[in-house]
Amino acid sequence: MFDYPLDTGHLLRKKRSIKKELLKKENFINKKVAILGGSTTSEIKEMLELFLLNEGMKPEFYESDYNKYFEDIMFSDELKEFSPDIIYIHTSYRNIINRPEIHDEKEQIQNKLEKEFDYYKSLWEKAISDHNCIIIQNNFEYPRNRSLGNLDAVNYNGLTYFINKLNVMFSEYAQENTQILINDINYLSSWIGLDQWHDMSFWYHFKYSLSYHAIPHLAKNLSNIIKSVYGKSKKCLVLDLDNTLWGGIIGDDGVDHIKIGKETAIAEVYTGFQEYIKELSKRGVTLAIASKNDYENAIEGLNHPEMTIKEEHFSSIKANWEPKFINITKIAQEINIGIDSLVFIDDNPAERDIVKSQLPFVAVPNVGEDAAKFIDFIDRNGYFEPIKISKEDMQRNKYYEANKKREEVKAKYNNYDEYLQSLNMVADIHYFKSVYLERITQLTNKTNQFNLTTKRYSFTEIEEISKSKSKIPLCGRLKDKFGDNGLISVVIGDIKGKELHIDLWLMSCRVLKRDMEKAMFDAIVEECKKRGINVIYGYYYKTPKNKMVKDHYRNLGFEAVEESDDQSKWVIEVSKIIEKKNKFIARGDYE
Numbered sequence: 001m002f003d004y005p006l007d008t009g010h011l012l013r014k015k016r017s018i019k020k021e022l023l024k025k026e027n028f029i030n031k032k033v034a035i036l037g038g039s040t041t042s043e044i045k046e047m048l049e050l051f052l053l054n055e056g057m058k059p060e061f062y063e064s065d066y067n068k069y070f071e072d073i074m075f076s077d078e079l080k081e082f083s084p085d086i087i088y089i090h091t092s093y094r095n096i097i098n099r100p101e102i103h104d105e106k107e108q109i110q111n112k113l114e115k116e117f118d119y120y121k122s123l124w125e126k127a128i129s130d131h132n133c134i135i136i137q138n139n140f141e142y143p144r145n146r147s148l149g150n151l152d153a154v155n156y157n158g159l160t161y162f163i164n165k166l167n168v169m170f171s172e173y174a175q176e177n178t179q180i181l182i183n184d185i186n187y188l189s190s191w192i193g194l195d196q197w198h199d200m201s202f203w204y205h206f207k208y209s210l211s212y213h214a215i216p217h218l219a220k221n222l223s224n225i226i227k228s229v230y231g232k233s234k235k236c237l238v239l240d241l242d243n244t245l246w247g248g249i250i251g252d253d254g255v256d257h258i259k260i261g262k263e264t265a266i267a268e269v270y271t272g273f274q275e276y277i278k279e280l281s282k283r284g285v286t287l288a289i290a291s292k293n294d295y296e297n298a299i300e301g302l303n304h305p306e307m308t309i310k311e312e313h314f315s316s317i318k319a320n321w322e323p324k325f326i327n328i329t330k331i332a333q334e335i336n337i338g339i340d341s342l343v344f345i346d347d348n349p350a351e352r353d354i355v356k357s358q359l360p361f362v363a364v365p366n367v368g369e370d371a372a373k374f375i376d377f378i379d380r381n382g383y384f385e386p387i388k389i390s391k392e393d394m395q396r397n398k399y400y401e402a403n404k405k406r407e408e409v410k411a412k413y414n415n416y417d418e419y420l421q422s423l424n425m426v427a428d429i430h431y432f433k434s435v436y437l438e439r440i441t442q443l444t445n446k447t448n449q450f451n452l453t454t455k456r457y458s459f460t461e462i463e464e465i466s467k468s469k470s471k472i473p474l475c476g477r478l479k480d481k482f483g484d485n486g487l488i489s490v491v492i493g494d495i496k497g498k499e500l501h502i503d504l505w506l507m508s509c510r511v512l513k514r515d516m517e518k519a520m521f522d523a524i525v526e527e528c529k530k531r532g533i534n535v536i537y538g539y540y541y542k543t544p545k546n547k548m549v550k551d552h553y554r555n556l557g558f559e560a561v562e563e564s565d566d567q568s569k570w571v572i573e574v575s576k577i578i579e580k581k582n583k584f585i586a587r588g589d590y591e
Helices: 008-013 015-022 042-054 069-075 077-082 106-131 149-153 159-176 185-192 200-206 212-229 265-282 295-302 324-335 349-358 371-381 391-410 416-422 434-446 459-467 516-531
Strands: 029-037 057-063 086-090 134-138 180-183 236-239 286-292 316-320 342-345 425-431 471-480 483-496 499-507 535-541 559-563 567-573 585-587
Touching: 008 015, 008 042, 008 212, 015 042, 029 042, 029 069, 029 077, 042 057, 042 212, 057 077, 069 077, 069 086, 069 106, 077 106, 086 106, 086 212, 106 134, 106 159, 134 212, 149 159, 159 180, 180 212, 185 212, 236 265, 236 324, 265 286, 265 371, 286 295, 286 324, 295 316, 316 324, 324 342, 324 349, 324 391, 342 371, 391 416, 391 483, 425 516, 434 459, 434 483, 434 499, 459 471, 471 516, 483 516, 499 516, 516 535, 516 585
Parallel strands: 029 057, 029 086, 086 134, 134 180, 236 286, 236 342, 286 316, 425 585, 499 535
Antiparallel strands: 425 471, 471 483, 483 499, 535 567, 559 567
């Protein structure tokens, strides 16, 4: 019920019973969300809660009084006491104060634009200064009516023109400030349709800036952003082939008769779908195939001259006659990502149902059989919603491809130590550098499996940690003969007298079982010896995904101080660490 196309009537009617069912789930991430509205927000809050619960996040809300968002950010001690993880500023074009007038000169319009922008900029800076959290800010939708008609978007006195300029200023600021995220209601309202977005009666009676039935769409859009902030976006798109990636059945029709290219309308539909998929791939979404087909036929189809995406674009290709849920499981294992990171697209409803029943954590949208609508199901559901696009993201598929080569080589070795030695690994481990702060922030908010405490940090917090004299903030990159894995490990240690307390230790799953954690530990010990630190404490807090590191400190030689099923505390004396743990990774500087 939370997937496109939304049944908004059902969600709004049944919201209380839906919430009751959702609360039966376990292992929620608890987050504090402040909703500060320039219009009424109570229904928005209730609907957003449902979407976040569905994503495994249990929100605690702070809600401003009607149109008191400015006062709350600037002066509210209650908001400070609440200590939000996220502040959502729900404003609309109705909240624009410095509006253009028909008699204004161009210079006056520019002054009004700058004054309006500075008003919001002061809000954001104050919110970050006081709360150091993520700020989600609406941009501005278009009004329902235009007093200047089509000229409203052209003439500098037009409100539409003013809104376009202001939205660009918001976007440019957000590009340079990682804690400001834009909730694009300008696009959302246009997609829904301004006639459906605006409800003048609803505004005049209850002061809602959008219609009742637009609220679930707004809540879903917000939840897409928030789930991305906390690393819950999907990573891999798994595709069927026949009548999904191309038209027709290659085993029956032959490669010459599949529908792809630009010659017919139906062929263009599949080409358009492939072009969208290729754009996803370019920015880091991994592609895979799970198809009931002869492998040779599948490869021949992928190498058809009219194909936009070809064999080399896929990190894993499973074309055989095994059940698709088995192949999808193998794809996740091969790429080394969680099964809940996958989205499966198949035109066949029976195949979709089987995968849903066997792999409930895989997203399987009911795309139907009309390939012209496939893109909508991926796009509107926000499966791959990014908050930033980093160089690491765009290189992700290269990392997965290199991992496949490593796995192929590993199969040739009977002795795992010999395999590790053969990789010729080099680690670059150093204190946080400004060039890596964004990637470090991303890792702290997305890495879940190898993460001892799963503490989350904002960019500003990471920046402050990098400058602190009372911290040991280390990050590590790893490369080998197959390529560079990028920055994949982060450790943050808090110095208290002669003790180091490890608040965060995480590592990307793509370098698991290569002893990088041992190389990081050796680097921690080196820093402790330089600073005269005698004792290191480590902490483990259990989550649904990090059970694999429950014995991490035990394996490194720490002794348990406190230990239970849910958490543990560990200690080791620096003087007793005689030998280095890492045997297979050389240390070097990449720069």
